[in-house]
Amino acid sequence: MDRRQALRQSALAVAAFVFSRDAFARDAERIVKTYSGSPAGFIKLSSNENPHGPSPAARKAMMDAVNGSNRYPWEVTTQLREKIASLYGLTKEHVVMGAGSSELLGLVSVMAALQKGNAVAPDPTFRLWMPAARKFGLPIKLVPLTSGKETDLQQMKDNMDAHTKMVYICNPANPTGTIIPAAELESFIKETASRCIVLLDEAYTEFSDEPSMAKWVNDYPNLVVAKTFSKIYGMAGARAGFALAHPQTIKQLNELQPWSNAGTSAVSLAGALASLDDKEFVSFCKKENRKARDIFYTALEKAGMPYIPSHTSFVYFDSTPFNKDVTQLLESQQIIGARSFEAGSKWLRLSVGTVDEMKKVASVLNG
Ligand SMILES: Cc1ncc(COP(=O)(O)O)c(C=O)c1O
Structure with missing residues (x-):
């Protein structure tokens, strides 16, 4: 790598870090402002937590x-x-x-x-x-x-x-x-x-x-x-x-x-x-995660949003083709967590919740 490439890479690294830290702080502030006082009743899909646990x-x-x-x-x-x-x-x-x-x-x-x-x-x-x-x-x-x-x-x-x-x-x-x-x-x-x-x-x-x-x-x-x-x-x-x-x-x-x-x-x-x-609980969670993830995949396909097939309890998808801001749309229905990890990109990550929660996500995206 030459000096110019190295400088560019370190500038990108700093920018990416500042971006993710600031974005996280902004998200937290906005969520607290919007939802303080009514935490019950919203669906939290931000931190890849297991909705079924503990066993x-x-x-x-x-x-x-x-x-x-x-x-x-x-x-x-x-x-x-x-x-x-x-x-x-x-x-x-x-x-x-x-x-x-x-x-x-x-x-x-x-x-x-x-x-x-x-x-x-x-x-x-x-x-x-x-x-x-x-x-x-x-x-x-x-x-x-x-x-x-x-x-x-x-x-x-x-x-x-x-x-x-x-x-x-x-x-x-x-x-x-x-x-x-x-x-x-x-x-x-x-x-x-x-x-x-x-x-x-x-x-x-x-x-x-x-x-x-x-x-x-x-x-x-x-x-x-x-x-x-x-x-x-x-x-x-x-x-x-x-x-x-x-x-x-x-x-x-x-x-x-x-x-x-x-x-x-x-x-x-x-x-x-x-x-x-x-x-038994572990295999239940693995199966439920797959079912709920499939529901989300179908919703993304119907909404015309490409996604990466996931080996985890969250999905990364490209919200560019969607005609609305996905994060805002989901939040308007008390579904929290769709967020970006790349500066200037409309790729978002959403955690996979329960089957019912992902049906709700699907109805909001496809409704
Ligand atoms: C990739 C990865 N590693 C580690 C952790 C941290 O997990 P823990 O709760 O065990 O600190 C997380 C949590 O989201 C994660 O996504």
Whole structure:
């Protein structure tokens, strides 16, 4: 890359970040102004929350755990790490717990920042960890998606240099819902994990049919796989997430936590533990998400709006051909959440709610 290209790319990166932060603040302000006083009765499709959760087993476990919450959560956090490890054929030393996976995305990027270099990430992507990482001195090179809005692995590799300490990939991707097939992702990991940390965000893998990459953590100590109880398990407010990595790497992450593995409440950890056994609930959520997503696809097709087939609980679509402002139209019917992630673009992301909620969305768009 020549100097002009590099300057253009960093200007774009700054503009994209300022845009997304400002857009988010504007959205929050407008929503509060418009709807304060009447929160009940609106359909919230903004944050890819699971409309069905938590699972019945998790609810019961959390209620039972309230009585024991005078004690620190050592026992339950250890049980949970053991349980998670057994699901991935690993040991508890491969597992770190966090207050949501965002805490762990933050810690991994701090770990990278401490090595004094840069990071590479796709654009747009899940950005929550980026502002803190930059404050810790980690400049982030943002790599545009392909013309089909897929993660551009070749460009990501081309943007890595001798100072790159971390590469971030969200698979399936937020906000686009695309997925990198396992074989391609495996060869990317093979090529890059010898050079820097590969932070793989698998928040939505359970909605897809592709496997987790966690099986590679013993082979690649630089690979960190971040996962969450917020999505398929429907526990976003409980703030429970985990990362899987080589024990050496987990140890370094533990050193960055004030109390390793104990940042989440005993109540939430008990819920998370119970939710792992509620397989029926997980398959129910996956099926319902597909049904509701199909209803939304049909509505988009009828409305003439192209979309990207999604492997997640949200859909990215192009509202350009529609004759009204989709966000405003939905909000006028108390449906919140259609928003843009690319400056100057009319591509929007909307979370998939229940079947009934998506029928309401369809009736508003097609009505
Ligand atoms: C891609 C991605 N990663 C991580 C998270 C954070 O999840 P958590 O609630 O576990 O912090 C989200 C939440 O929306 C997400 O979309």
